[in-house]
Amino acid sequence: MPRPLLQVTGLEAGYGSAQVLFGIDLAVGEGEVVALMGRNGMGKTTLVRSLVGLANRMAGRIEFAGVDVTRFPGYRVARAGLGLVPEGRHVFRSLDVEENLVATARSAAQAPTGSAEGSAREPWTLSRVYEFFPRLAERRHHRGNQLSGGEQQMLAIGRALLTQPSLLVLDEATEGLAPLIREDIWQTLGRLKAGGLAVLVVDRDLRALSRLADRYVILDKGQVARSGPVSDLSEQASTIERHIGVA
């Protein structure tokens, strides 16, 4: 595995005193794509949320680019280089597309220079995001609540990219999108991977994930049930499918 960018060790987390995650180990290397899978309610979103301080971290350790961020408030983890595309997308409805992109953007100068690879990557600018998603450029003056699901997802990805992440975390990358739009999103993620960005992606499209990802992790009842290189996915398709609930 390449040098670890995100390293989660023995993470226990939950909401209030209700524990959801029990000792999660997970690593994403620089430039690597890791697929996070599991049936409904198994703790994928809780894991993602605990990375950015939106779920209660009870025990364990989270390291990002070699820094212990376990006790960091969420915004500092984001600034360390974690770009979040949250479940449900949560674009800002009353802000237009451009405002959505600009509001939380950071300039390249503000981006962390922790990793050699990270500093070599081309920084994200508004015009680069518009080049990447021409659809957003066309809709730049439309409000978030006027966008289709696919456009909202592009916006949520663009918004995360403008925080200059070294790791993009997508919770439900293609949920609720039409098949053609899904294909667009997968291609987008492929291009981002080719550009050297590390990605942690939650989704249930096994075929798309096995094309994109390097490794996979399957959660079951708040624990890692299986993990390994994606090549396993095709060899052990039936076991995997049982785990992630696609019959």
Added chain:
Amino acid sequence: MTGGLVLEQAFNGLQFGMILFLMAVGVTLAFGVMNLINLAHGSMLMLGAYFIAAAATKITAYPLAFVAALMLTAVASVLLEVLVMRPLYRMGHLDQVLATFGVSIAVNEAVIMIWGREAMFVAPPEWLDGTVALTDTISYPLYRLAITGVAALAGLALWLLLARTRLGMRIRAGAENGDIVGALGVNVRLLFIGVFVISSLLAALGGVMLGPLIAVQSGMGDPLLILALAVVVIGGVGSLKGALVASLAVGLLDTFGRMIWPHLMGNIIGNIVANASVYILMALVIAVRPSGLFGNHAA
């Protein structure tokens, strides 16, 4: 009732409405962004008035005293946010109402301890002491016009801040979903302090400017806060435009009501009607549009 008197009262109503606007936008901002119902908001107006009264005794140049009063309010509001308000953001509205009502009582008592029970008076700056001729026979105090103008400029500045700057975008985004704004790398704690300070400064600006017009005394902001709450309900929570329209409507209704109703119905009943008219308007608006004139929250 002469045309001149009507004109004069219209200017008074406008000026009163703009002070209410300064109060109401602060209420609406704090509620919209932090989900906070702040009954201590009137204390900020009062502190502004006390600070200008105190500053004017030490600093002769009015503009300097003006700035000093606002800076002192800013400091007070940061302390209040950090020490008292922050834990309230995640609590229920009833807890907020009780806690902030307690804060307003404490601040009312504190100013009595510092400055005494006697009302204080502030002179308007000399260069605003004159009058302006509205018609051949009617002249109007320059100072009152200046209040209206400054309040309008403050409203414009706030609008520009919210609509055109990145801070404004973050504030609007935070009003929708502070968690996501934070998860994208914004220090939401700091953002909320900023919003609380802006909201307090707007109220204090009203107090600083009212200082020369009314007695500066403990509790002076509370009646204005109650009217400002009515303004927010009428205009619609979270709407800047609603706050402006409703403030002017309430300012004019209140000012003209105090002139017209006693005239029509005799002093006793007329004054009761005048006092109730704002709340009657509020009840009518809620009956027709439960979320207020410009509110878009599902009520």
